[in-house]
Amino acid sequence: MSNCGSCPSKGECNKDQQSCGIQNNPLNKIKKIIGIMSGKGGVGKSTVSALIARNLAKQGYKVGVLDADITGPSIPRLLGVKDAKAMGAPNNCIYPVQSADGIKVMSLNLLLEDENQPVIWRGAMISNTVKQFYTDVIWGELDYLLIDMPPGTGDVALTVMQSIPINGIVMVSVPQDMVSMIVAKAVNMVKKLNIEIIGLVENMSYIVCPDCGKKIQIFNGSDTTKLLDELQLNLLGTLPMNAGLGNVSVGVYKDGDEEVEGLFNPIVINLLNSLKEIEAKKTQV
Numbered sequence: 001m002s003n004c005g006s007c008p009s010k011g012e013c014n015k016d017q018q019s020c021g022i023q024n025n026p027l028n029k030i031k032k033i034i035g036i037m038s039g040k041g042g043v044g045k046s047t048v049s050a051l052i053a054r055n056l057a058k059q060g061y062k063v064g065v066l067d068a069d070i071t072g073p074s075i076p077r078l079l080g081v082k083d084a085k086a087m088g089a090p091n092n093c094i095y096p097v098q099s100a101d102g103i104k105v106m107s108l109n110l111l112l113e114d115e116n117q118p119v120i121w122r123g124a125m126i127s128n129t130v131k132q133f134y135t136d137v138i139w140g141e142l143d144y145l146l147i148d149m150p151p152g153t154g155d156v157a158l159t160v161m162q163s164i165p166i167n168g169i170v171m172v173s174v175p176q177d178m179v180s181m182i183v184a185k186a187v188n189m190v191k192k193l194n195i196e197i198i199g200l201v202e203n204m205s206y207i208v209c210p211d212c213g214k215k216i217q218i219f220n221g222s223d224t225t226k227l228l229d230e231l232q233l234n235l236l237g238t239l240p241m242n243a244g245l246g247n248v249s250v251g252v253y254k255d256g257d258e259e260v261e262g263l264f265n266p267i268v269i270n271l272l273n274s275l276k277e278i279e280a281k282k283t284q285v
Contacts, residue, residue, distance in 0.1 A: 025093070028139045030064075032275065033165060034146050034198065038172045039186025040179050041072075041151035044203040045172040047245060049148040050078035051260065052170075055268045057101045058261075061143040064096065066133050067107030068160055069150040070126045071119050076109045086110040094137045106137045123155035130156055134164050153189045161193045168198040168278055170271060171233065175205055176219040180227050187231045198274045199234035201267060204241050215240070234274055237267035 036049040049065060057063045067075035076082040076097075084097040086106060096104040108129065109115045119126075139145060147164070150156050160166065169190050173183040183200075190197055202224055206215040218241065228235055239245060245260060 025135050025138070027093075029141045030139060030145045031142065032144050032167045034144060034271075034275070035149050035160060035166050035169045035195075036146060036172065037149045037157065037169050037186055037190070038151060038183060039153060039189075040173075040182040043172050043174050043179060043183075044239075044245070045151075046074045046078055046148050048170075048172050048201050048203060048239075049146055050075060051245075051264050052268055052271065053079070053103050053144075053146050054101050055261070055264045056144055057103050059268075062141060063102075064104035064106070064139050064142045064145045066130075066137075066145060066147045067105070067109075068130045068133070068147050068156055070108050070121070070129055070156065072150065073107040073109040075105060075107050075148050076115070079103055079105055081105055082109065082115060084110060089138050092136065096137050096139065104139060104142070106133045106139075127155045127159040130159055131163055153186055157186075157189065158193075161190065161195055166195055168196040168275055170198050170236065171200040172203055173200055173227075174203050174219065175217070175224050184227070184231060187233065196278045197233060198271055198278065199236035200228065201236050202238045205238035207241050234270070236270040236274065237263070239263055239267075 036045055036052070038045040046067075046069065053063050053065050065075055065079065067073045069075075076084070079099045079101070081097045081099050086097055087095045089095045094106070096106040097110050098104055108119060121129075147160055147166070149160060161169075171183060171187060173179055187197060204218070205224075206217050208215055224235070227233075240263070242259070245263075
């Protein structure tokens with residue numbers, strides 16, 4: 001059983017000592033933990049996670065990213081640390097890798113000799129690894145720890161939401177009917193576990209014509225406003241399909257890319273404001 005007195009998230013999570021089964025690392029002081037989730041693969045969840053982290057770091061916040069997508073880890077590439085390796089620390093702990101932006105990163109790919117090596121593990125081992133990335137990594141003092149969660153509503157998502165004191169979840173979707181249905185499953189899972197949903201980021205929402213600047217909707221059959229109303233979600237922002245976002249992993253995006261930063265600045269502002277509203281409601285109860 002965990003000890004709430006030594007928990008870096010004491011007073012900031014939705015669990016009590018009886019319901020929380022995770023042993024916290026006393027060397028860490030993490031103010032807020034945010035899960036980034038989609039329920040569906042291929043919607044750009046990891047890219048959104050990485051760019052939110054970079055935006056927060058640029059604002060001066062101390063940020064960490066925990067890559068919980070154990071079998072498909074992409075965070076090291078997205079944050080420019082794919083050639084780095086996590087190092088061992090005293091007491092069987094691990095030091096995370098730090099990106100050029102000052103973001104602390106932990107991913108299974110940072111422990112493998114070859115990033116192309118497959119992880120052929122069963123669910124229990126994957127879930128335990130994610131828990132260890134929280135308890136055994138020396139994150140130190142962070143304002144925000146972002147957890148890039150795997151697709152779906154299975155073992156790992158359940159482990160994260162039941163074991164780690166998450167302050168809220170950001171959903172990522174695309175305006176396509178099939179995806180919306182699957183994202184709705186993830187939303188309902190989060191609600192059943194009594195975890196707050198900060199809001200939704202709609203990726204691949206449109207493309208901009210390079211000649212006339214007109215926004216062109218590339219998906220038909222999904223009404224985002226209806227989805228938001230039905231699931232009672234806040235829209236944090238929409239993102240287009242463009243080269244700047246699509247090429248983050250190969251280093252095309254650099255600090256100072258006004259187009260990408262212009263897209264993410266309002267999303268992060270809305271995220272932080274929504275998180276403040278959630279915390280304010282808790283204090284009023």
